[in-house]
Amino acid sequence: MQNTVNELIKIVIVEDNRYMREGWSTILDFEPDFVVLDSFESCEEAFDSEVIAKANIVLMDIELPGMSGIEGVKYLQKEHPDLPVIMATVFDDDKNVFDALCAGAVGYLMKKVSPEDLKQAIRDAEAGGSPMTPNIARKVITTFHQPTEEEDVEQLKERELEILEELAKGKSYAAIGEVVYLSVDGVRYHIRNIYRKLQVNTRSEAVSKGISRRLIHPDS
Amino acid sequence: MQNTVNELIKIVIVEDNRYMREGWSTILDFEPDFVVLDSFESCEEAFDSEVIAKANIVLMDIELPGMSGIEGVKYLQKEHPDLPVIMATVFDDDKNVFDALCAGAVGYLMKKVSPEDLKQAIRDAEAGGSPMTPNIARKVITTFHQPTEEEDVEQLKERELEILEELAKGKSYAAIGEVVYLSVDGVRYHIRNIYRKLQVNTRSEAVSKGISRRLIHPDS
DNA sequence: CTTACCACTACATGACTATGTAGTCTTGCT
DNA sequence: AGCAAGACTACATAGTCATGTAGTGGTAAG
Secondary structure, three states: OOOOOOOOEEEEEEOOOHHHHHHHHHHHHHOOOEEEEEEEOOHHHHHHOOHHHHOOEEEEOOOOOOOOHHHHHHHHHHHOOOOOEEEEEOOOOHHHHHHHHHHOOOEEEEOOOOHHHHHHHHHHHHOOOOOEOHHHHHHHHHOOOOOOOOOOOOOOOHHHHHHHHHHHOOOOHHHHHHHHOOOHHHHHHHHHHHHHHHOOOOHHHHHHHHHHOOOOOOOO | OOOOOOOOEEEEEEOOOHHHHHHHHHHHHHOOOEEEEEEEOOHHHHHHOOHHHHOOEEEEOOOOOOOOHHHHHHHHHHHOOOOOEEEEEOOOOHHHHHHHHHHOOOEEEEOOOOHHHHHHHHHHHHOOOOOEOHHHHHHHHHOOOOOOOOOOOOOOOHHHHHHHHHHHOOOOHHHHHHHHOOOHHHHHHHHHHHHHHHOOOOHHHHHHHHHHOOOOOOOO
């Protein structure tokens, strides 16, 4: 997390468009505390090179010949888990955004960002933040918003949540009973109430709603 | 989404600390394109007032006497779904952040933000963006990151995903068969494979892993 | 042609779940 | 005290699931 040498932020760029690549490279390299180690036009070239291991930040396009940016992030996430990757693309459709973030990108910018914002984004990412264009951020935030709850959704109680967690793990009533110190019928009693409150009548539905309403959090 | 009158962004502040409240009020009201309609020290007061219906942005503290900021956002989300609420607090613990976002907040700032960043955040929010302090953004993004997949996790096929979706809805094998045009035993065949690939042996576990690995997306 | 694999069908069986009904014990309310 | 509600125990039963084993037809590889 620290810049060991010269406090420089070492950047690697992967971008197939030559003008974009050289433009960014020039802009960023001009900053006194940045250094662009190298820039590549494909993931394959970048990953074959030595410099990737020395980078602090990777700036990656999403559409690339050969291995896509998404695949590239997955690869980097596996090989260099602590190396932050910022996606920068012209596309802001949901699929690309969420695929990139799921794959491990720490930030997502539109290519039209101003040089100033790009520089700030790199500093943010290097400092452990997650730079995003505001409307990308809104997409992300919106996934957290709950569908406005109907009036009559009863809240699950602590004991019920506890049991719902165990249900999600696939345990039998007997096994759950051992964990929460209840008889099998005691477990059944609570599960009836859970089903009624969530308005379901199978385990799987209960688990599904429990997770999607963020009542419980899977640990897989 | 448009400022109809005078192009002004109309702001309401809910913050119990008097100095904070007056400080923000002064800073924001001084901007030529902002107007602070009013500021309140509790949600109850704010919601009783008329001005809330005229606001473009609400800036809300999370710790408040009486109704908490989280509760406040929930209320506003229900009564004024299109009114963006920005949470601003001294706490950046995960629970507060995610509770606030789940409740419907569009942004989340630390109280230590500079006046410049606060103004920018309000402009972003009003324009449909989601302002966040960079380290908050990282927390949010991290929830998307998949646990680096073990080598041996087999990918589910299209047909299997289709069936997993139905499993999450709690349907019986027979009911699933009707949807995907398969015999009950055909459904069973795929489910065996799903269980093997996800390394589980109950419906609920399969659903739980399917959702948490974002293989399927619940529709509750 | 043979071998192998895949998608699917078929059947059997023990285990588990969903649901109804009912009784006990505790706690709070009037 | 009397009553209602909540938390739990108990039992019964139809329905569903998980798993093993086995067979068929299609298609790709050797």
